[in-house]
Amino acid sequence: xxxxxxxxxxxxxxxxxxxxxxxxxxxxxxxxxxxxxxxxxxxxxxxxxxxxxxxxxxxxxxxxxxxxxxxxxxxxxxxxxxxxxxxxxxxxxxxxxxxxxxxxxxxxxxxxxxxxxxxxxxxxxxxxxxxxxxxxxxxxxxxxxxxxxxxxxxxxxxxxxxxxxxxxxxxxxxxxxxxxxxxxxxxxxxxxxxxxxxxxxxxxxxxxxxxxxxxxxxxxxxxxxxxxxxxxxxxxxxxxxxxxxxxxxxxxxxxxxxxx
Amino acid sequence: xxxxxxxxxxxxxxxxxxxxxxxxxxxxxxxxxxxxxxxxxxxxxxxxxxxxxxxxxxxxxxxxxxxxxxxxxxxxxxxxxxxxxxxxxxxxxxxxxxxxxxxxxxxxxxxxxxxxxxxxxxxxxxxxxxxxxxxxxxxxxxxxxxxxxxxxxxxxxxxxxxxxxxxxxxxxxxxxxxxxxxxxxxxxxxxxxxxxxxxxxxxxxxxxxxxxxxxxxxxxxxxxxxxxxxxxxxxxxxxxxxxxxxxxxxxxxxxxxxxxx
Numbered sequence: 001x002x003x004x005x006x007x008x009x010x011x012x013x014x015x016x017x018x019x020x021x022x023x024x025x026x027x028x029x030x031x032x033x034x035x036x037x038x039x040x041x042x043x044x045x046x047x048x049x050x051x052x053x054x055x056x057x058x059x060x061x062x063x064x065x066x067x068x069x070x071x072x073x074x075x076x077x078x079x080x081x082x083x084x085x086x087x088x089x090x091x092x093x094x095x096x097x098x099x100x101x102x103x104x105x106x107x108x109x110x111x112x113x114x115x116x117x118x119x120x121x122x123x124x125x126x127x128x129x130x131x132x133x134x135x136x137x138x139x140x141x142x143x144x145x146x147x148x149x150x151x152x153x154x155x156x157x158x159x160x161x162x163x164x165x166x167x168x169x170x171x172x173x174x175x176x177x178x179x180x181x182x183x184x185x186x187x188x189x190x191x192x193x194x195x196x197x198x199x200x201x202x203x204x205x206x207x208x209x210x211x212x213x214x215x216x217x218x219x220x221x222x223x224x225x226x227x228x229x230x231x232x233x234x235x236x237x238x239x240x241x242x243x244x245x246x247x248x249x250x251x252x253x254x255x256x257x258x259x260x
Numbered sequence: 261x262x263x264x265x266x267x268x269x270x271x272x273x274x275x276x277x278x279x280x281x282x283x284x285x286x287x288x289x290x291x292x293x294x295x296x297x298x299x300x301x302x303x304x305x306x307x308x309x310x311x312x313x314x315x316x317x318x319x320x321x322x323x324x325x326x327x328x329x330x331x332x333x334x335x336x337x338x339x340x341x342x343x344x345x346x347x348x349x350x351x352x353x354x355x356x357x358x359x360x361x362x363x364x365x366x367x368x369x370x371x372x373x374x375x376x377x378x379x380x381x382x383x384x385x386x387x388x389x390x391x392x393x394x395x396x397x398x399x400x401x402x403x404x405x406x407x408x409x410x411x412x413x414x415x416x417x418x419x420x421x422x423x424x425x426x427x428x429x430x431x432x433x434x435x436x437x438x439x440x441x442x443x444x445x446x447x448x449x450x451x452x453x454x455x456x457x458x459x460x461x462x463x464x465x466x467x468x469x470x471x472x473x474x475x476x477x478x479x480x481x482x483x484x485x486x487x488x489x490x491x492x493x494x495x496x497x498x499x500x501x502x503x504x505x506x507x508x509x510x511x512x513x514x515x516x517x518x519x520x521x
Contacts, residue, residue, distance in 0.1 A: 017519065079362035082515050094362070102360035107287050116283065119275040120361060 005056035006092025006172045006203035008077060013086035015047040015072055015228075046072040048228040049086070059205045061219035061236065063212065063243055068225040070208045071177060074098065077206065078175050092172035092203055093122055099177070101162030106151035110141060110161060113150055117165045131168045138194070139164035140187070156187075163191055167198050174202035178209050212240055263507065269364045276363060280371035285378060299382040303338060304390060307331055314451050324394040325482075331387045332481035333450035333474050336412050339380040340470065341441050343416045347372035348423035349434060355521045365514050369424035373417055380409075387481070399484040408476035408487070408495070415473050415499040418506030425513035428520050444470060449478075469498045 019042050047069045054060055062070040075081045076088065078096035103120040104113050114135055118128035136146060139160040141153075150158055199205050199218055209215055215222060215236060222239035224231045232239045270277070289295045310330055311323065320326035350368035351358070358365065384405075427433045448470045454462060465471045472494045479487040487495075 080359065081518060096361055098360045103357055105283060105287075107290070108283055112283060112286075116276075116279045119273075119279045120357075120363065122272075124275055125278075 006090070007056060008052070008054040008090040008092075008173065008204065009088065010050055010052040010076075011087045013047055013050040013073075013076060013083045013088060014045070015069075015076060015081060016084045017044045017046055018042075019044055045228055047076070047083075050228075050230060051086075052223075052230070052233075054204055054206070056203050058221055059199070059219040060207070060221045060223065061215040062206065062208045062223050062225060063210070063215060063240070064225035064231070067227075069228040070225055071098075072228075073225070074175055074177055074206065074208055077173075090173070094173045094175060095121055095166070095169055095171035095202075096175040097166050097177070098175065100159055100166075104150060104158065104162065107149055109147045110136075110150055110153070111146050113161070114165055117162070118169075121166070121169055123169060135161075135164045135168050138167065138190075160187055167191075167194050171198070171202045173204045174199065174206070176205070176207045176209075178211075212244065216240060263511075266364070266366065266507075266511065270366060270370075273364055273367055277367045277371055277374070280367065281374045281378075284371060284375035296382070299379050300386040300389075303331070303335060303383045303386050306338075307334065307390070310334070310451055320453070327394060328391060329453065329478065329482040330451055331390065332477045333448070335380065335383045335387055336474050336477050337445065337448070337450055337470075338383060339376055339412065340416050340419075340473075341445075342379065343373050343376040343420045344423055344441070345434075345437065346376070347420035348427045348437060351424045351428055351517060352434075352521070358518060358521060365424075365517055366421065366510065369420045369510075370417075373413075373420050376416075377413065397484060401480045401484050401486045404476070404480055404486055407492070408480060411476070411492075411495045411499045412473055414503045415469070418499070418502030418504070420506070422506035422509040425510045425517060428517050429513065444468070448474060450474070469502065472498045 050069075050073060062073065064070055072081065074096070075098070076083050077090070078094055078098065080096070080098075101113075101117065103117045105116060108116065111132070114132060115125060115128050118131075119125065123131075136143065139157075141157055141161060145153065145157070150161070153161070196218070205218070207215070207219060219236055221234070222236040222243075223233045224239050224243045232242055285296075289298050292298060294301065307327065307330060311327055314326075314330075320329065347369040350372050351365055354368050357363065423433065423437065447465075447468055449457075449465065454465060457465070472491075475491050476487040476495055479485050479491065
């Protein structure tokens with residue numbers, strides 16, 4: 001592994017959710033439930049023994065039905081969930097864009113939110129300051145809105161600001177969970193173009209999407225997941241047709257796979 | 261070891277911490293006419309109310325003495341309660357963020373702690389302004405104030421951090437806390453002096469950790485004397501235990517916090 005190259009190495013990663021009747025037990029339950037019926041938990045295995053190597057320069061897309069474990073895997077890589085079992089090693093700064101403007105505080109002004117969001121994504125203040133004009137220009141937000149609380153922004157403005165902040169980062173490991181959100185046609189077109197440049201500059205891209213067209217156009221490698229396992233892992237040209245074929249069979253024989 | 265690792269993680273996210281602290285401070289008084297003036301005014305007004313209600317009952321020699329004494333206890337007390345209540349809910353309040361991006365959870369209670377610490381400094385300033393109007397004899401003991409403050413800070417940090425994690429697991433804790441704090445307020449000599457308690461009750465104060473933490477403030481600010489060595493010793497010991505146990509609890513609970521939100 002050459003110096004400065006990013007990589008992600010997952011070894012036998014398992015993720016088990018304990019499903020509590022009620023996530024945080026109240027004191028009543030704490031005292032009563034062990035007497036009545038023991039701790040009321042059932043386990044749900046979201047990921048089962050995932051082993052993967054993702055190398056510098058790879059563009060990876062995760063596909064699969066809802067509940068396959070795609071988002072869970074993304075959150076493991078992003079460090080949001082600690083794995084229940086297995087080991088992960090990685091190098092590179094992670095930029096997880098799991099939701100647009102996750103770090104925005106509606107009470108703060110546009111400018112303050114740019115700094116807060118930049119800090120959350122790992123950009124120092126001085127650098128955020130330097131990039132502020134470009135961010136504002138790209139977002140097309142009128143300058144006098146810069147010092148207005150973003151709770152007064154339209155949802156389109158907020159989305160554009162969030163997108164513009166994220167796109168000014170220099171991601172090493174970029175994690176995208178279908179964040180290609182709404183906005184007027186003009187901005188979407190501009191954003192898509194910027195997105196491609198952005199993706200091109202990342203060391204590693206991991207994208208979760210249901211849009212197979214998009215998957216084909218940005219990624220080379222495709223992982224098809226189902227029920228917490230990897231079904232197929234290979235070039236997009238091979239895995240996507242197989243997945244599509246499986247979807248068609250499932251459509252014609254719905255009884256065969258009831259919960260796919 | 262684990263603690264050092266924790267510190268290194270925090271250092272990487274210090275920019276976020278700074279942002280959270282400054283937005284906390286900015287937002288509380290934004291759009292209010294007096295703005296940050298409230299953090300000076302609030303303790304003064306509380307003080308006036310308490311003085312009006314209690315000065316007769318509590319057998320202080322003079323109103324000036326009473327004001328000085330109550331203020332000296334109230335300022336650290338407000339820091340304690342403010343930090344514990346808001347810090348205790350800090351992880352819960354940031355659920356949306358925690359589920360979407362990795363951040364060390366410790367920064368949420370710490371952000372509240374630092375913001376309330378800034379308030380504390382403002383409150384101290386208010387104290388000095390008020391006191392200089394009444395009867396202020398500056399004493400060398402004031403030089404020891406940073407020591408008492410450091411001990412107070414450590415103690416509050418431990419409790420705040422522990423509550424931030426515990427509240428996620430046991431949602432009743434937040435409600436219970438506000439009741440406990442009310443009880444603690446009266447169980448701690450703030451609006452009365454220790455010596456009005458009968459001797460057979462007074463020893464109970466020794467079991468209240470807050471008493472040990474606030475005593476140096478009473479010595480320095482109200483009595484104008486350097487706290488005796490055993491006072492320092494007890495206060496420092498209580499704070500060290502609180503900080504150690506608090507961080508230990510937090511570190512034990514942190515890993516699985518995300519699954520309980």
